Structures are given as C-alpha cells and as structure tokens.
Amino acid sequence: MSIHYHPQGNEIALFEKAFANQLPVLIKGPTGVGKTRFVAYMAERLGVPLYTVACHDDLTAADLVGRFLIRGDETVWQDGPLTRAVREGGICYLDEVVEARKDVTVVLHPLADHRRELFLERTGEHLTAPPTFMLVVSYNPGYQNFLKGLKPSTRQRFVALRFDFPVPEKEREILIAETGCEPWVAQKLVHLAQAIRGLKQIDLEEVISTRMLVYAARLIASGVEPLLACHAAIIEALTDEREVALGLEEIVRSVF
Ligand code: ADP
Numbered sequence: 001m002s003i004h005y006h007p008q009g010n011e012i013a014l015f016e017k018a019f020a021n022q023l024p025v026l027i028k029g030p031t032g033v034g035k036t037r038f039v040a041y042m043a044e045r046l047g048v049p050l051y052t053v054a055c056h057d058d059l060t061a062a063d064l065v066g067r068f069l070i071r072g073d074e075t076v077w078q079d080g081p082l083t084r085a086v087r088e089g090g091i092c093y094l095d096e097v098v099e100a101r102k103d104v105t106v107v108l109h110p111l112a113d114h115r116r117e118l119f120l121e122r123t124g125e126h127l128t129a130p131p132t133f134m135l136v137v138s139y140n141p142g143y144q145n146f147l148k149g150l151k152p153s154t155r156q157r158f159v160a161l162r163f164d165f166p167v168p169e170k171e172r173e174i175l176i177a178e179t180g181c182e183p184w185v186a187q188k189l190v191h192l193a194q195a196i197r198g199l200k201q202i203d204l205e206e207v208i209s210t211r212m213l214v215y216a217a218r219l220i221a222s223g224v225e226p227l228l229a230c231h232a233a234i235i236e237a238l239t240d241e242r243e244v245a246l247g248l249e250e251i252v253r254s255v256f
Pocket of ligand 1: 030031033034037038174210211214244
C-alpha cells in the first residue's frame with residue numbers, strides 16, 4: 001500500500017462490508033480529520049479506481065455526469081467523474097457534498113438506492129452500476145441541506161460513519177508518520193490542539209484540525225522555529241481577529 005492511513009476505529013471493516021453489499025457510504029465530520037485520506041486508502045485497498053470531486057456551490061449535475069463539448073466542428077460527449085466511476089466500477093467520492101447545487105441530488109437518488117442507475121439525460125443512455133461501483137459522500141454536520149434534499153428512503157440507504165479528531169495518542173502517531181517530525185514536536189502540537197479545542201470562550205470559525213497540525217509539524221521538521229510555524233500554520237488559519245490571535249499566541253507560548 002502506498003497510501004498511509006491510521007484507522008480511528010472500525011471504519012475500515014465497515015467500509016469493506018458496505019462495499020461488498022453495494023451500499024453507499026456517508027462520512028460525517030469536521031474538515032481536516034482524514035475523511036479524504038480514508039477514502040483514497042480504501043480505494044487502493046479494494047483495488048478500484050477513485051474519482052474524487054471537491055464540491056462547491058457552482059457544482060451542477062452536468063459537472064458530475066458529463067457534457068457535450070465542441071471540438072473543431074464536432075460535438076463530442078465527455079463523461080464526468082460520476083459517469084466514469086459508474087462505467088469503470090470505481091468509487092465516486094463527493095467531498096463536502098452539501099456545497100453542491102440541488103440538481104445533484106436528483107442524479108444521486110437512483111444511484112444511491114436499490115436501482116443503482118445513472119441516467120444520462122443528454123445522451124439518453126441508461127447505465128446500471130456494476131457491483132464494484134460505490135458512491136461515497138462526506139459533509140460537515142454543521143450544515144444539513146444535503147440530507148434534507150435527499151428522500152428519506154434514499155437517505156436511509158447510506159451507511160453512515162462519523163469521523164472526529166483522533167485521540168491524542170493516534171494524532172501524535174499520525175503527525176510523526178506524516179511529517180517525520182520528532183516525537184516531542186508531535187507531543188506538543190497535540191497538546192496545543194487539545195488546549196485550543198477545549199476553549200469555550202473564544203469563538204473560532206474553524207476548529208483546529210489534524211491537517212493544520214500536519215502543516216505545522218512539517219514546517220518545524222524542516223527547520224522553522226515552532227512559534228513561527230504555529231503562528232503561520234495554525235493561528236492565522238484559525239482567525240482573522242487580532243485579539244483572538246493574541247490569545248491563541250499565549251497558548252502556543254505556554255506549550256512550546
Ligand atoms: P478531510 O477530508 O477530513 O478534510 P483529509 O483526509 O484531507 O481531511 O486529512 C487532512 C490531512 O490530515 C491528511 O492529508 C493527512 O496528512 C492527515 N490525516 C488526518 N487523519 C489521518 C489519518 N487517520 N491517517 C493519516 N493521515 C491523516
């Protein structure tokens with residue numbers, strides 16, 4: 001295996017069972033806790049191609065399914081990532097699916113339920129997904145629109161996994177494995193994360209993620225001074241407010 005993933009619990013076994021039973025998977029959790037990495041790891045482990053789509057508010061069903069393109073004086077159909085995953089029997093991973101336009105749910109319904117069908121309206125093609133096709137979506141439970149947009153019958157077909165920040169020991173291991181940083185650096189960064197995640201009085205837009213710690217650890221491992229690394233990779237990423245940044249700076253100083 002070339003992709004490194006540290007399991008948090010029984011998610012690998014559950015995902016494998018969902019795959020074997022042709023059930024779609026929904027992964028909930030804050031950003032930067034390993035959802036995308038997990039899906040990449042599982043695709044490699046199961047030996048199927050992976051099509052990852054980072055969803056955004058302009059993403060339409062056509063971006064997933066495909067469209068006609070003009071080449072010279074010809075019009076040619078080009079499959080989108082979802083169609084390719086269906087044709088090849090791979091995993092289609094829609095990251096932050098709540099961001100996507102509403103029309104996307106219409107395409108996903110028949111694929112996510114027992115029909116496992118994709119209808120290409122523009123070409124009139126009806127595709128039935130092979131057994132190794134799998135739909136995986138992730139979202140941040142902060143927003144609920146995607147689930148509201150799904151019919152309850154479809155929604156119930158998703159096997160749901162909840163991801164959270166790894167426990168301190170796991171998070172330390174991840175930092176060391178990902179960045180090659182010294183164990184004391186990993187220890188202190190995780191300690192810092194614990195302190196900041198425990199803050200109730202400061203209103204942060206984002207929570208401190210494992211990804212931010214990985215960035216800080218990388219900077220430190222390549223010779224950047226820890227306070228500066230934490231400032232750049234964590235504090236400035238967490239807040240734009242001067243006052244809040246100063247408060248966080250204090251915590252960084254007390255840890256390092
Ligand atoms: P998400 O998709 O949840 O936003 P990612 O999968 O992109 O987050 O994870 C961000 C980074 O954090 C990864 O690139 C990796 O360096 C690290 N990471 C987080 N969790 C794990 C894990 N369980 N195993 C290995 N790396 C992890």
